[in-house]
Amino acid sequence: MKCDGFEAVIDDLAKSVIMDAAVRDQALLHVASCQRCALRLADERELTAGLRALAVASAAEAPARIEASLLGAFREQQAALRTPLTSRRATHRWLYVAAGVAALVAIVMLISLTISRTRDSGQQQKPEQAIVTPTAPAQHQEPAPGLTKPPAPPEQKPSVNAPAAGAVSRRAKKTGATRGAELSNDATTEAEIVTDFFPLMNRGAGQLDSGQVVRVELPRSALMSFGLPMNMDRADERIKADVIVGNDGLARAIRFVR
């Protein structure tokens, strides 16, 4: 073993810690032949002894007041930990109660809303049926005053009448077979301006048990055939109209829509 190798193990050798026996023997053999390393080892052993003595002598401990202070802190911490837990549980309990109450209120509101909608739809189906399946013969056999009297031109002064009068003034812009059922639903429809219905044939309304309202497009010149004024500048444009078609396939009345 050389001096460098000895330096690497001198601490363990001086402190007499457990080490490889072969390395220890080689180190001691080197010490026997090297005066400098022998002195180094002696110094190291001296230092080790001094440090051990110092460790033994340093038997100081923290003062008792530190323990008392820490115990106080420990108790405070435990108390603080218990308090939030209790309040947290109470908070959770109130949250559950509040959630239950809210759910109950929501259910009651849902039920009442459903009931009111059912009533509303029951009330609104009557005018709808009056339009789609008119039961008043006068509306079709003899045109109502609103029908006989030429209404204001749709492009200038549209008339706005109540649905109960047999003519719907503001209607949904709908297509398809369900249009008739949805016509009366003002809340969900887009506003349209319509004329009154003009009868298309002199048939008794009693023959019209039921029918459909069909949205069609006509040449604007059709306005003139019903005695309505027409802007000649827009003669080439088309105009929308609702036609009541009976179950026999015959058109019974027409109104113009803008």
Add this chain to the structure above:
Amino acid sequence: MTLPTTPSDSDLLRQMMSGDEDAFTQLYRRRQGGVYRFALQMSGSQTLAEDVTQEVFIVLMRDGRRYDPDRGSLSAYLYGIARNHVLRKLEQDRPYVPFIDRSADAEEITPLAMIAEGDPLTELTRGETLQELRDLILSMPPRYREVVALCDLHEMSYVEAAAVIGCAVGTVRSRLHRARVLLLEKLRAARDRNEGSQEVKPARCFA
């Protein structure tokens, strides 16, 4: 018949974290001495050592659940906390001139008369006191001071010291070797001053 068993540090910590005050007291009394002495040996200040001891156990109360037994013993964990606090306080106090109050620790010095005849310490303590050795340790840089305190004064293994410091075992070995060389040089210089003897220059060995 069952023998009474001493609860381990981990058991005490577990009980302590569940609110057992007795477990905390037992753990504190078991570990406070080492923590306090380490802080004292690192700082040389009783006040700082007391503060650090208090902070170490407050941290244990607060973050005890963060202790991982797989990473080392609870003792090493506590020493690690103490080390961090001591180094932080030393860093804060660095602008000030360190003052070592010898009179305060005078009662801790082992008189030479108390050392048995034939003990190796007699060689070291001829004209020296343990207080000088303590002062010499304090005069070293903290990175050397801590390995001497842990490995030599607290007799920790290199592995435990590495866990406390948070470095490799080889780093602990090399730092300790360097620290001991530094200590010996300082001791030799102090001895020469006291005895007025000639300085012995070590010769290079080519054996």
